[in-house]
Amino acid sequence: MFALFLAAFFSWLLLRSLIPQFCRHLLDQPNARSSHCLPTPRGGGIVFVVVSSAASWISLFNSQVLTFAALPLVAVPLAIVGLIDDRHNLPASWRYGSQLLTAVALLFFSPLVQKLALTILYLNSFLFLVIPLLFFSITAIINFTNFMDGLDGLLAGCMAVAIIALAINLSAPWTIWALVGALLGFLLWNWSPAKVFMGDVGSTFLGAVFAGLVLQASSWPVALGYLLVATPLLGDACLCVLRRLLAGQRVFQAHRLHLFQRLHQAGWPHARVSLTYIAATAVLALAMLAGGWPWVCGLAVVELLVGVWLDQRVAVPFAVASQS
Numbered sequence: 001m002f003a004l005f006l007a008a009f010f011s012w013l014l015l016r017s018l019i020p021q022f023c024r025h026l027l028d029q030p031n032a033r034s035s036h037c038l039p040t041p042r043g044g045g046i047v048f049v050v051v052s053s054a055a056s057w058i059s060l061f062n063s064q065v066l067t068f069a070a071l072p073l074v075a076v077p078l079a080i081v082g083l084i085d086d087r088h089n090l091p092a093s094w095r096y097g098s099q100l101l102t103a104v105a106l107l108f109f110s111p112l113v114q115k116l117a118l119t120i121l122y123l124n125s126f127l128f129l130v131i132p133l134l135f136f137s138i139t140a141i142i143n144f145t146n147f148m149d150g151l152d153g154l155l156a157g158c159m160a161v162a163i164i165a166l167a168i169n170l171s172a173p174w175t176i177w178a179l180v181g182a183l184l185g186f187l188l189w190n191w192s193p194a195k196v197f198m199g200d201v202g203s204t205f206l207g208a209v210f211a212g213l214v215l216q217a218s219s220w221p222v223a224l225g226y227l228l229v230a231t232p233l234l235g236d237a238c239l240c241v242l243r244r245l246l247a248g249q250r251v252f253q254a255h256r257l258h259l260f261q262r263l264h265q266a267g268w269p270h271a272r273v274s275l276t277y278i279a280a281t282a283v284l285a286l287a288m289l290a291g292g293w294p295w296v297c298g299l300a301v302v303e304l305l306v307g308v309w310l311d312q313r314v315a316v317p318f319a320v321a322s323q324s
Helices: 003-025 046-061 067-073 076-088 092-108 110-124 127-147 154-169 174-190 198-216 220-228 233-247 260-267 270-291 293-313 320-322
Strands: none
Touching: 003 046, 003 233, 046 067, 046 174, 046 198, 067 092, 067 174, 067 198, 076 092, 076 154, 076 198, 092 127, 092 198, 127 198, 127 233, 154 174, 154 198, 154 220, 154 233, 154 270, 174 198, 198 220, 198 270, 220 270, 220 293, 233 260, 233 270, 233 293, 260 270, 260 293, 260 320, 270 293
């Protein structure tokens, strides 16, 4: 708790000093696809990257054993690429290349993947099929997390709840709690009306750390439960990508077709949409703590059905939003 509150304070204080610099160099001008109306600085995610990485470095400096306490450090190169992309719009190949390299490091730190590799090698099975699937899954989580950074407080709030649930289940070291605190310190500035946006520097970093925590599970069913705690975020992003593919749209082109965006277009304010997603994530987090992965799997299906109902009954229709 001391690490959490101290990290939250430093994150809030650091961002307070950096916002004027972001306004000069990383100002996000609203356009037809934006969910905000006023120019707002982005790149604020760098504060929880710096604070959590510093905590991770201190932990490793005082320990002779590499553990998943190093996950924030592992994701730093990806965050640096994200920061450069926030400023200069890097080619997609550069961004995806950095994600693949991050995936290599995350797999190296996963005891679950190490056991899987030994089993596959022992059984002489198709290792060349399993490893690409893991790479694809990790990069998908990173990209889906990045896609969901579109409303005030949405991604930061949901990820804070999800990481708390995983940290409790994993008996995580204090460095992971420092990340939670730093994320909450950022959220104070990012809540509606947002004074600063996270940017790719923060969203890709969070996606990588979350994927790394999922891979610390004791078994693959438990890992699935950990992953499904983030169903409101990842489910929205995944279903939106599938619908856009079926509609023949360019998946990586900027758009306003996610359910959270169409709920906002239907008149829901930022805070209402974000609180809905955060509450849904909290329900799944509590289910993981109370009943484990079977409860999470069941409730995830229920929440997806609720999402379909919101899509059909409340949100601006997908076809209508596609034309705007």
